[in-house]
Amino acid sequence: MSNIAQLKADNGQYQWHPMAHPAAMKKTRPDIVARGEGCWIWDVDGHKLLDGVGGLWASNLGHSATAVRDAIVAQLDELPFYNTFRGTSHPRAIELSARLVKLMEPDGVASVMFSSGGSDAVETALKLARQYHKLRGEKDRFKFISLRQGYHGVHFGGMSVNGNTNFRRAYEPLLPGCFHIDTPWLYRNPFTDDPLELGEICAELLEREIVFQGPDTVAAFIAEPVQGAGGVIVPPANYWPLVRKICDKHGVLLIADEVVTGFGRTGHLFGTRLWGQGGGIRADLWCLAKGISSGYVPLGATAISSKVAQVFNDDKTGQAAVGHGYTYSAHPVGAAAALATLDEIERLDVPGNAGRVGAVMQARLRKLAQSCSFVGDVRGVGLMLGIEMVQDKALRTPMPRSSDIPARVAKEAYQRGLMVRISGPNLILSPPLVISQTEVDHLCDTLEASFAAVE
Numbered sequence: 040m041s042n043i044a045q046l047k048a049d050n051g052q053y054q055w056h057p058m059a060h061p062a063a064m065k066k067t068r069p070d071i072v073a074r075g076e077g078c079w080i081w082d083v084d085g086h087k088l089l090d091g092v093g094g095l096w097a098s099n100l101g102h103s104a105t106a107v108r109d110a111i112v113a114q115l116d117e118l119p120f121y122n123t124f125r126g127t128s129h130p131r132a133i134e135l136s137a138r139l140v141k142l143m144e145p146d147g148v149a150s151v152m153f154s155s156g157g158s159d160a161v162e163t164a165l166k167l168a169r170q171y172h173k174l175r176g177e178k179d180r181f182k183f184i185s186l187r188q189g190y191h192g193v194h195f196g197g198m199s200v201n202g203n204t205n206f207r208r209a210y211e212p213l214l215p216g217c218f219h220i221d222t223p224w225l226y227r228n229p230f231t232d233d234p235l236e237l238g239e240i241c242a243e244l245l246e247r248e249i250v251f252q253g254p255d256t257v258a259a260f261i262a263e264p265v266q267g268a269g270g271v272i273v274p275p276a277n278y279w280p281l282v283r284k285i286c287d288k289h290g291v292l293l294i295a296d297e298v299v300t301g302f303g304r305t306g307h308l309f310g311t312r313l314w315g316q317g318g319g320i321r322a323d324l325w326c327l328a329k330g331i332s333s334g335y336v337p338l339g340a341t342a343i344s345s346k347v348a349q350v351f352n353d354d355k356t357g358q359a360a361v362g363h364g365y366t367y368s369a370h371p372v373g374a375a376a377a378l379a380t381l382d383e384i385e386r387l388d389v390p391g392n393a394g395r396v397g398a399v400m401q402a403r404l405r406k407l408a409q410s411c412s413f414v415g416d417v418r419g420v421g422l423m424l425g426i427e428m429v430q431d432k433a434l435r436t437p438m439p440r441s442s443d444i445p446a447r448v449a450k451e452a453y454q455r456g457l458m459v460r461i462s463g464p465n466l467i468l469s470p471p472l473v474i475s476q477t478e479v480d481h482l483c484d485t486l487e488a489s490f491a492a493v494e
């Protein structure tokens with residue numbers, strides 16, 4: 040058997056894939072990615088594809104950012120690994136923490152705690168939120184509120200605040216004290232077609248839930264500035280400012296899960312800067328990963344506002360010791376990759392490019408909702424876009440899980456040279472943020488042809 044045939048045969052034979060049935064993966068899958076360059080990838084058969092997935096919302100600088108590669112190699116030569124427990128450190132961790140805090144100073148960030156990925160960053164934020172309230176003497180504040188359709192990773196805390204039952208059912212019972220409220224989702228809600236009215240109603244739902252639970256029992260509200268995995272759901276403009284006010288009114292911390300939206304994807308450096316006037320909404324804790332190192336090496340971070348940091352710093356009892364951290368918190372190679380990534384984000388004005396070419400992509404693909412009989416909604420911002428496929432467009436009837444239409448569209452796109460991601464009824468696009476206008480045109484042409492082929 041040739042090496043390639045062996046790879047295909049072995050894929051799924053020995054490895055269990057995330058989010059997949061182990062047995063179903065035993066059959067050969069075509070998309071084994073062997074090589075990447077710029078915004079392009081090649082599968083093991085040498086088939087060239089534009090990477091519409093960006094690795095998985097992560098490869099923001101594309102697949103051949105020399106500066107990041109060189110920083111990684113230099114770090115491997117200097118120090119491949121050391122821990123950062125109890126004050127031990129290494130230069131890259133120190134440099135990266137200072138750099139991130141400077142970058143997020145306008146957002147009110149004072150400190151940062153590193154981890155190895157997005158789920159870790161969420162877990163860190165949830166734990167710090169509880170500890171913050173305990174330090175302030177509000178020991179009963181342990182509950183979390185989050186949004187339906189939200190995605191916050193796969194650890195027990197993150198899974199418990201996740202708003203998609205598919206990721207929860209097999210692992211229940213989950214963390215007690217986690218409650219879910221309606222997402223401000225314009226296309227699917229029982230309330231209104233008016234965005235600002237929807238923003239108000241959904242913000243009120245948050246307040247009602249806080250009051251119902253008892254404000255003195257609620258630790259934090261966690262949400263993505265724009266929902267990603269749930270189908271790229273962009274909240275109305277007034278939602279986050281209202282949420283900020285409500286959280287403040289009831290002493291509830293606001294956690295912004297920026298694992299997808301952080302580092303430029305929405306056209307702004309951070310998703311919270313999309314919302315509110317004059318520089319965005321200040322969260323209390325931010326979850327960061329993926330784009331922080333452009334996916335070159337796993338890394339996560341939780342950014343801590345001065346409001347939260349101060350309570351920890353002022354503690355005289357010793358209870359503010361953070362009993363949390365990972366062997367690979369601030370991995371030196373990840374930190375080196377992140378420092379080089381931040382240089383490149385600045386040098387190339389990555390958020391600016393995401394905003395500019397993203398606007399073209401959004402405008403072109405929104406037309407699919409008019410031209411294609413099974414496209415119900417096209418939504419997004421910057422370089423994150425979701426296309427929701429439906430069974431009945433007029434009635435907005437959801438596409439049944441058994442439908443093969445989403446997979447057929449993805450297959451057509453693949454054959455035409457475009458990698459896309461299917462999540463339930465949604466086709467999700469999250470290409471590298473350095474994608475050019477010509478490449479975006481190719482992406483849109485290919486996708487339009489793929490939908491037409493299935494029509």
Ligand code: PLP
Pocket residue numbers: 156157158159161190191192193263267268296297298299328329
């Ligand atoms: N939070 C959000 C918003 C995400 O989209 C993801 C992953 O896609 C995570 C958390 C979990 O990150 P990871 O898969 O790196 O653990």
